[in-house]
Amino acid sequence: MYINHKQQELIDEFFNLVKEKYPEIEFEDLQESPDYPGNIWINVVADMDDERRSEMREFAIDHAIEIYDNYGYLFSLMHSNKTSRAA
Numbered sequence: 001m002y003i004n005h006k007q008q009e010l011i012d013e014f015f016n017l018v019k020e021k022y023p024e025i026e027f028e029d030l031q032e033s034p035d036y037p038g039n040i041w042i043n044v045v046a047d048m049d050d051e052r053r054s055e056m057r058e059f060a061i062d063h064a065i066e067i068y069d070n071y072g073y074l075f076s077l078m079h080s081n082k083t084s085r086a087a
Contacts, residue, residue: 001031003040006073007073014064014077015044015077017063018077021059022046022056022059024047025046025056025079027042028043030042031043033076038074039076040074040075041075041077042075044078045080045081045082046079046081046082047081048079053079056079057079060077064076
């Protein structure tokens with residue numbers, strides 16, 4: 001997957017914005033959506049309950065829409081729990 005300079009800049013800003021509000025998240029990696037080429041998944045891990053995860057998703061979606069509207073790049077924050085990853 002190719003990431004250009006502007007995409008990387010926006011990914012970093014997007015992740016840092018979400019991390020500021022949800023400091024327990026840790027960056028895992030980037031992945032292109034298998035269903036929607038061009039949609040970059042920002043994979044993060046953290047132990048969160050369902051309510052906090054839903055709150056984070058809504059926050060991230062709002063900012064992802066702004067990025068798409070302003071720059072045309074589609075990002076999705078994808079979360080998994082640390083404890084489920086260790087199993």
